[in-house]
Amino acid sequence: xxxxxxxxxxxxxxxxxxxxxxxxxxxxxxxxxxxxxxxxxxxxxxxxxxxxxxxxxxxxxxxxxxxxxxxxxxxxxxxxxxxxxxxxxxxxxxxxxxxxxxxxxxxxxxxxxxxxxxxxxxxxxxxxxxxxxxxxxxxxxxxxxxxxxxxxxxxxxxxxxxxx
Numbered sequence: 214x215x216x217x218x219x220x221x222x223x224x225x226x227x228x229x230x231x232x233x234x235x236x237x238x239x240x241x242x243x244x245x246x247x248x249x250x251x252x253x254x255x256x257x258x259x260x261x262x263x264x265x266x267x268x269x270x271x272x273x274x275x276x277x278x279x280x281x282x283x284x285x286x287x288x289x290x291x292x293x294x295x296x297x298x299x300x301x302x303x304x305x306x307x308x309x310x311x312x313x314x315x316x317x318x319x320x321x322x323x324x325x326x327x328x329x330x331x332x333x334x335x336x337x338x339x340x341x342x343x344x345x346x347x348x349x350x351x352x353x354x355x356x357x358x359x360x361x362x363x364x365x366x367x368x369x370x371x372x373x374x375x376x377x
Contacts, residue, residue, distance in 0.1 A: 265295035272301070276308060284308040299328040344374055 268291035275284035288305035291298050306321035351366035 263290075265291040265298050265301070268294065269298065269301050269304070272304060272308075276304065279311075281308045281311045285312075297328055297331075299325060299332065302328065340374070344370065 268287045272284045272287035272291065275281070275287055285305055285308045288301045288308065291301040292305070295301075302321045302325040306318045306325060309315070309318035309321060347366065347370050351363045351370070354360075354363040354366060
């Protein structure tokens with residue numbers, strides 16, 4: 214019985230090897246064709262270009278590893294892709310401080326402050342518009358004699374926006 218199994222195994226290996234390397238070009242199993250199909254179905258991997266956020270993340274990792282020059286390079290690439298990337302200016306300034314480039318650090322901190330002011334101004338303008346819309350809605354309710362609703366709306370505005 215063992216001899217029969219061994220002979221069948223050898224016969225199977227022999228047929229397989231003959232199919233791979235036969236000098237007559239006779240294909241029993243079409244192994245090469247199946248290999249071609251596998252190769253043809255592989256798609257090339259498309260690399261996405263790195264974004265400003267990607268470079269910023271790399272820069273943060275460099276900062277943590279005390280690799281300040283590489284951090285500056287990555288933050289600079291983030292800024293190159295997005296000139297208003299406020300956090301990249303701040304972090305690059307910090308990295309420049311660490312290597313003693315105080316003039317460069319000062320410029321980055323100044324740009325950070327300019328962008329921060331712009332951001333705050335824009336947020337204030339949006340808040341003012343939102344407040345005006347809410348007040349107008351409350352006034353409309355008061356004009357339509359929905360006094361309770363108007364008082365509730367105005368109370369909510371005062372509670373939500375105490376500085377205004």
